[in-house]
Amino acid sequence: MKYFYAVVHKDADSAYGVNFPDLPGCHSAADDLDDVLPNAIEAMDLWLEDQAEPDASSVATVREAAAADLADGAFLIAVPRMTVSGKVTRVNLSLDMGTLAAIDAAATARKLTRSAFLAEAARNEIQGRH
Numbered sequence: 001m002k003y004f005y006a007v008v009h010k011d012a013d014s015a016y017g018v019n020f021p022d023l024p025g026c027h028s029a030a031d032d033l034d035d036v037l038p039n040a041i042e043a044m045d046l047w048l049e050d051q052a053e054p055d056a057s058s059v060a061t062v063r064e065a066a067a068a069d070l071a072d073g074a075f076l077i078a079v080p081r082m083t084v085s086g087k088v089t090r091v092n093l094s095l096d097m098g099t100l101a102a103i104d105a106a107a108t109a110r111k112l113t114r115s116a117f118l119a120e121a122a123r124n125e126i127q128g129r130h
Helices: 033-048 059-065 067-071 097-109 114-126
Strands: 002-010 016-019 027-030 075-081
Touching: 002 033, 002 059, 002 067, 016 033, 027 033, 033 075, 059 067, 059 075, 097 114
Parallel strands: none
Antiparallel strands: 002 016, 002 075, 016 027
């Protein structure tokens, strides 16, 4: 999985602002810190929707490019870039029986298959959507 690094700004009287040095013009905002990563992922996915995906810079390169912002109190986050290949792969997992029963109950309640539920849960965990 690839990560793009984003710079997060926060002024006392504003929302968290996010920008991606590797994705010019890609910005996001969030009122709560818990929403910074999910909102950044959404902005990144929309920005990348209609164009070729650039290489991601290293954290050292982004830190250097954002040195002035970081000195002013900004911080960096690693934003995961998950792509969907459209190719399903069968895997073998070992789970506690009680955990499996809870997964199956939750999947059934959401009208999902076990596989769809586990894939969605994994995406939510990776993308910080708890």
